[in-house]
Amino acid sequence: MKMFDKKYLTLLRELAVTRYKLKDQSTILGFAWSFLNPLIMLGLLFSLFSARLGKGIDHYAIYLLIGLVQYNHFSSSTNRSMHVLLAMKSLTADAIFPKELLVIGSAIADFVELIAAMLVCLMIAKLSGVELSLPVLALPLVFLFQLTLVLWVSLCLSCLYVFVRDLTYIYQAFMRLLLFATPIFYAPSFLEKGPAQYVLWLNPLSHLLDFSRSLILKGDGVPLTQMILFFAVNFALLYGSIRLFRKYEPTFAEYL
Amino acid sequence: MDPIIHLNDVSKSFDGLRLRRMVRIVRRYLSGNGSGLEHYFALRQINLDVLRGDKIALIGNNGSGKTSLLKLIAGLYRPTDGRIDVSGRVLLLRGVGTGMVDELTVAENLFLYGVIYGMERSKIREKFDEVMEWAELKDFASAELRTLSSGMRARMAFSLARHFDTDVFLLDEAFAVGDKDFKEKYEEVFRKQKNGDKTYIIATHDLDFARMFCAKTIWLQKGRLMAFGETESVLNRYVGPNYPAPIRVSANQ
Numbered sequence: 001m002k003m004f005d006k007k008y009l010t011l012l013r014e015l016a017v018t019r020y021k022l023k024d025q026s027t028i029l030g031f032a033w034s035f036l037n038p039l040i041m042l043g044l045l046f047s048l049f050s051a052r053l054g055k056g057i058d059h060y061a062i063y064l065l066i067g068l069v070q071y072n073h074f075s076s077s078t079n080r081s082m083h084v085l086l087a088m089k090s091l092t093a094d095a096i097f098p099k100e101l102l103v104i105g106s107a108i109a110d111f112v113e114l115i116a117a118m119l120v121c122l123m124i125a126k127l128s129g130v131e132l133s134l135p136v137l138a139l140p141l142v143f144l145f146q147l148t149l150v151l152w153v154s155l156c157l158s159c160l161y162v163f164v165r166d167l168t169y170i171y172q173a174f175m176r177l178l179l180f181a182t183p184i185f186y187a188p189s190f191l192e193k194g195p196a197q198y199v200l201w202l203n204p205l206s207h208l209l210d211f212s213r214s215l216i217l218k219g220d221g222v223p224l225t226q227m228i229l230f231f232a233v234n235f236a237l238l239y240g241s242i243r244l245f246r247k248y249e250p251t252f253a254e255y256l
Numbered sequence: 257m258d259p260i261i262h263l264n265d266v267s268k269s270f271d272g273l274r275l276r277r278m279v280r281i282v283r284r285y286l287s288g289n290g291s292g293l294e295h296y297f298a299l300r301q302i303n304l305d306v307l308r309g310d311k312i313a314l315i316g317n318n319g320s321g322k323t324s325l326l327k328l329i330a331g332l333y334r335p336t337d338g339r340i341d342v343s344g345r346v347l348l349l350r351g352v353g354t355g356m357v358d359e360l361t362v363a364e365n366l367f368l369y370g371v372i373y374g375m376e377r378s379k380i381r382e383k384f385d386e387v388m389e390w391a392e393l394k395d396f397a398s399a400e401l402r403t404l405s406s407g408m409r410a411r412m413a414f415s416l417a418r419h420f421d422t423d424v425f426l427l428d429e430a431f432a433v434g435d436k437d438f439k440e441k442y443e444e445v446f447r448k449q450k451n452g453d454k455t456y457i458i459a460t461h462d463l464d465f466a467r468m469f470c471a472k473t474i475w476l477q478k479g480r481l482m483a484f485g486e487t488e489s490v491l492n493r494y495v496g497p498n499y500p501a502p503i504r505v506s507a508n509q
Binding site: 010018093094097 | 333347350371
């Protein structure tokens, strides 16, 4: 693939570093916001739901925190990547290189924050008495899965956004629905069997939260078949999204 | 000699996005007198052969299709009709420092700009001091780009662009904002390239520059190719035969 040329990998690195430097640059707390946001939400959701929905869930605060960090990362990263072609319009319209690098660079810049936020999460878990065991070492795999998910969603969104600017509002509404359709503040078993469980099963984020919580809170491994299936489906979708992006890329310059 | 760029009956029209077009159709249907589908031709039936090493000026009034032609050759636009063959690496320079970021420092931007145009980081590092010196920006390496004037940015971008390596350079009024001193340095660089094997197509309104650097000129008007040939004869047709040749006046005259 063209994007794996050495010069494009160098460009990808440069774009990711630039996006990372620019993120939150005008804010006082900068990177800390990637963790403060989930903490604020944690305070709110914990005070609202710990008595009812948190019943029967060990370390409910950490359970919530893991969910919020991963959901927040997915939400903000896909949202930022959706706008990147327009935000870097001069590059999209005037420079000659595979434009998926702009989207991937943006996703990588956000991915660094996910890793840092999850490390803080682990530290808080340890301090609050969660016994971390060997399976926690498999967490980087979950991060990789989340990156794959963010990448294919971002490639589809950024491509579509060039043509349909209403997507910003549609996606905002979708993310609000996703907040409730993902077991962030409730356990999957809370939902009745039937359509709601199918929604959870189809929602890739709910699988990712399940993986992380199993590794951190329960100290269990993740069923291998579930992991392989998740990776295979997301990898296939990533491949499909790159093909889609490539198909429409030659028209980007005309519409920006 | 086989042409490095070949355009055969190339046309380019812009007719809006399918979805926007759909919205227009619905509007027209609902109102009964909507604007309907309008599309316009940026370029019509262009035939062109560019040889390796050609230095070509691209002239024409604003809106004549110069940028569209360069973007088609660069592969950033797809032709509506016709065929384009380019056998070599192409680089398009538009505006001052495409991709540079105001919030980053001059040094950071130099690396970013270089990498965008295919330079290795190691090569940028190697040329860094010379580039900054040529641009007369040695004391500004750690300044934020936004503190630089547009002329200084042009110097910085052009200073690095001298080291870009490609077969075909497409320039779209890329560095037209510099002062007199910069223009002299800039022209000196081009003068050295005049007999080189690199191919240049330069969209410009500076006819003196076209005379100085380009042996051939393309004249576009309203998307049509009016003339392509030897610079002096094309310019004579473009501005008329009475257009004065450049007069050099020394300071003590």
